[in-house]
Amino acid sequence: MQIAVLTIFPNMFDLFWDHGIVRRAIAGGQVRSETFDIRAFTEDRHHVTDDRPYGGGCGMVMKPEPLARAITAAKAHIEGAVTVLMSPQGDKLSQQTAEGLARQRGLIFICGRYEGVDARIARCHVDYELSIGDYVLSGGELAAMVAMDAVIRLLPGVLGGAESAACDSFSNGLLEHGHYTRPREFEGRAVPEVLLSGDHQAIAHWRQRMSLGETFLRRPDLLEQRPLDDRERTILQEWSQALERILKHQSAHRPDPLSGRQ
Ligand code: 4HQ
Numbered sequence: 001m002q003i004a005v006l007t008i009f010p011n012m013f014d015l016f017w018d019h020g021i022v023r024r025a026i027a028g029g030q031v032r033s034e035t036f037d038i039r040a041f042t043e044d045r046h047h048v049t050d051d052r053p054y055g056g057g058c059g060m061v062m063k064p065e066p067l068a069r070a071i072t073a074a075k076a077h078i079e080g081a082v083t084v085l086m087s088p089q090g091d092k093l094s095q096q097t098a099e100g101l102a103r104q105r106g107l108i109f110i111c112g113r114y115e116g117v118d119a120r121i122a123r124c125h126v127d128y129e130l131s132i133g134d135y136v137l138s139g140g141e142l143a144a145m146v147a148m149d150a151v152i153r154l155l156p157g158v159l160g161g162a163e164s165a166a167c168d169s170f171s172n173g174l175l176e177h178g179h180y181t182r183p184r185e186f187e188g189r190a191v192p193e194v195l196l197s198g199d200h201q202a203i204a205h206w207r208q209r210m211s212l213g214e215t216f217l218r219r220p221d222l223l224e225q226r227p228l229d230d231r232e233r234t235i236l237q238e239w240s241q242a243l244e245r246i247l248k249h250q251s252a253h254r255p256d257p258l259s260g261r262q
Contacts, residue, residue, distance in 0.1 A: 001030065001031055001032075001102070001104070001105065001106060001107065001151075001152075001155055002031075002032045002033075002034075002077070002078040002081065002105070002106040002107075003031060003032070003033050003034070003106065003107050003108075003109070003148060003152075004033075004034045004035070004036060004074040004077060004078055004081070004106075004107070004108045004109070005033075005034070005036065005109045005111065005141075005144055005148075006036045006067070006070045006071065006074060006108065006109065006110045006111060007035065007037070007038060007111040007139075007140075007141055007144075008037065008038050008039050008049050008111075008113055009111075009113075009139070009141055010035040010036070010037045012141045012142075013035045013141070013145070016145050016148075017033050017035075021149075021152065021153055021158060022148070022149065022152050024158070025152050025153075025155060025158045028157065028158070030152075030155045030156070030157050030158050031152055031155065031158075034074070034077060036070050036074055038062075038066050038067060038070045039066070040070075041065075041066040041067075041069040041070040041073065042063075042065075042066045043065075043066075048063065049062060049063055049066055049113075050062055050063060050113070050114050051063050053115065058115075059114055059115035060115060061114060061115055061117070061118055062112050062113065062114060062116065062117040062118060062121075063118065064117070064118040064120055064121050067110070067117060067118070067121050067125070068121065068125055071083060071108065071110065071121075071125045074108045075108065078105075078106035078108065079105065079106065080104075080105040080106060081104070081105065081107060081108045082101070082104045082106070082107055082108070082127045082128060083108045083110060083125060083126050083127045083128070084101070084107055084108065084109050084110065084126070084127070084128050084129075084130050084144075084147070085110045085112070085117065085121075085122055085126040085128070085129045085130070085140070086109065086110065086111055086112065086130055086131070086132070086140030086141075086143040086144050086147070087112065087116065087122070087129045087130070087131060087140070088131050088134065088135075088136065089129055089131065090128070090129030090130040090131040091128070091129065091130060091131065092131050092132075092133065092134075093130055093131065093132045093133075093146070093147055093150065094170075095150070095170040095171065097130070098147070098150040098151050098154060099154060101147070101151045102151045102154040102155055107151070109140070109144040109147065109148065110140065111139055111140030111141045111144050112139065112140045113138070113139045113140075130143075130147055131143070132147065153165055173222060173225070173226040174211045174212065174214075174215045174222065174223075174226075175211060175214045175215045175218060175222070176211060176214070177206075177207040177208075177210035177211045177214065178210060178214075180195055184196070192206070194206045208231065208232070208235065209235055212232060212235055212236065216236075
């Protein structure tokens with residue numbers, strides 16, 4: 001996949017391209033990355049990229065002409081690229097949107113600064129507006145890095161078998177179970193016994209139960225949105241029956257008038 005980033009701070013991406021899985025994806029040829037400096041597409045003496053908003057008000061707006069020229073230049077490098085504007089008004093990034101973006105032939109990320117880009121750019125030069133969440137950043141650069149990181153790890157051949165994206169949280173719509181490594185005991189806490197048993201079926205079952213439990217306790221909304229398979233349904237039914245038994249016993253216990261407690 002070819003990825004271009006349009007920014008007035010191209011240096012912010014040097015460390016991003018140069019570390020970890022992203023670096024390996026570029027070295028392995030699964031990703032070709034380019035950073036375009038929007039300032040290089042200005043045509044005035046002072047290389048101005050922002051201007052005052054029509055109608056007054058606070059802050060500055062990114063001028064449309066340099067941005068349009070930068071987008072045209074990036075498109076000339078990347079056939080069939082989808083242009084993505086990072087903005088709080090966009091669709092919220094999810095694992096599903098990352099999967100959709102990973103299926104594209106090329107992506108051009110547009111990173112605004114100031115109050116944002118001129119609305120005519122968003123209207124005519126942008127295919128998709130993307131937000132990484134409901135909070136305000138000072139620029140689209142970190143947001144673009146978040147989106148690119150989520151996308152790049154999904155590209156075929158980027159992750160090795162051992163770190164497969166299929167193992168990740170959310171790829172199956174659930175939170176992950178806990179992970180443990182040596183030592184067997186750390187600060188008085190032991191690794192769950194089953195993980196030392198060598199019984200692969202028991203381990204897989206334990207992990208699935210922990211994953212479901214974690215999701216139920218911390219993010220029940222994820223469970224509501226998602227169809228359950230037979231094994232998951234069975235686990236939840238077992239818990240539901242256990243809870244009902246406990247609650248029934250509780251209601252059978254009348255408060256003891258002689259206990260001295262309320
Ligand atoms: N921005 N998700 C860029 C964001 C943002 C977000 C604010 C985008 C500032 C200029 N981008 N403008 N949240 O907060 O993507």
